[in-house]
Amino acid sequence: MKLVIGGSTGFVGEELILQAIQNPAFTSIIALSRRETPLPPGSTKVKSVVCDDFEDYSDNVNNELKDADACIWTIAITPSKSTTFPFEETSKISRDYATTAIRTISSLRSDQSRPFRFVYMSGHFVARSLDELAAPVRAHGLVDYTLMRGEAEVQILEFAENSGGAVQASVARPGMIDSPNRERREIPGVPHVELRDVAASLLAQVVDGFEKDTLVNDDLTRIGQKALAK
Numbered sequence: 001m002k003l004v005i006g007g008s009t010g011f012v013g014e015e016l017i018l019q020a021i022q023n024p025a026f027t028s029i030i031a032l033s034r035r036e037t038p039l040p041p042g043s044t045k046v047k048s049v050v051c052d053d054f055e056d057y058s059d060n061v062n063n064e065l066k067d068a069d070a071c072i073w074t075i076a077i078t079p080s081k082s083t084t085f086p087f088e089e090t091s092k093i094s095r096d097y098a099t100t101a102i103r104t105i106s107s108l109r110s111d112q113s114r115p116f117r118f119v120y121m122s123g124h125f126v127a128r129s130l131d132e133l134a135a136p137v138r139a140h141g142l143v144d145y146t147l148m149r150g151e152a153e154v155q156i157l158e159f160a161e162n163s164g165g166a167v168q169a170s171v172a173r174p175g176m177i178d179s180p181n182r183e184r185r186e187i188p189g190v191p192h193v194e195l196r197d198v199a200a201s202l203l204a205q206v207v208d209g210f211e212k213d214t215l216v217n218d219d220l221t222r223i224g225q226k227a228l229a230k
């Protein structure tokens with residue numbers, strides 16, 4: 001299958017690329033980012049595609065994205081970086097780029113008989129309404145950010161629901177993602193998950209089909225570890 005990884009230069013994106021290259025289920029991988037994705041030498045099934053405008057893809061980018069079977073979308077401004085950008089900019093990058101992606105990539109398929117699968121990477125404390133807001137979100141001044149990411153989740157799941165089966169979507173809500181190469185950070189109330197498990201779980205879900213429309217931290221660990229044990 002042909003897989004698009006949006007945000008292939010990022011922390012999660014890089015791991016997705018490495019695991020997808022090893023996985024025979026993926027015959028073609030598009031590493032989509034705002035700059036060239038450094039690729040391991042000898043990786044013939046992966047192509048780096050640079051996108052200059054994530055709200056309106058060029059013909060060249062559209063051409064590279066056509067007939068994709070799945071996309072894992074990791075582009076976002078993370079909560080820790082969100083304070084350094086105007087909120088409008090953060091919303092555009094974290095919400096609007098993702099909704100443009102699901103809309104555009106799903107429209108570029110000539111064979112609509114198989115579903116197009118899209119994963120939106122979100123986060124542990126993301127909420128779809130004020131009632132769902134966790135106390136630490138208020139304490140850290142992240143109410144607007146958290147609801148904006150929840151809005152993205154809703155828009156993506158609704159797009160799939162309204163597609164008549166042509167598009168399937170799921171949202172991944174990891175806690176803190178740990179990697180041997182990164183210092184472990186603790187935030188009270190936020191669970192941890194290993195980077196390799198997150199990547200393995202998302203890749204397994206786009207191949208096998210989504211277990212549910214919202215994958216929480218424990219789901220990502222369980223599905224990822226099972227996939228890696230195979």
Ligand SMILES: NC(=O)c1ccc[n+]([C@@H]2O[C@H](COP(=O)([O-])OP(=O)(O)OC[C@H]3O[C@@H](n4cnc5c(N)ncnc54)[C@H](OP(=O)(O)O)[C@@H]3O)[C@@H](O)[C@H]2O)c1
Nearest residue numbers: 007009010011012034074075076121122123174175176177
């Ligand atoms: N890391 C965690 O512990 C964690 C925990 C929970 C949820 N998540 C979620 O998981 C997803 C991926 O996180 P991550 O840690 O991999 O993030 P990351 O390392 O910051 O990478 C995100 C990707 O977004 C791209 N990006 C950032 N600003 C952009 C812009 N203005 N235009 C186009 N691309 C832009 C980055 O490109 P460049 O490389 O060029 O900057 C990179 O490819 C995010 O949705 C995040 O909220 C992460």
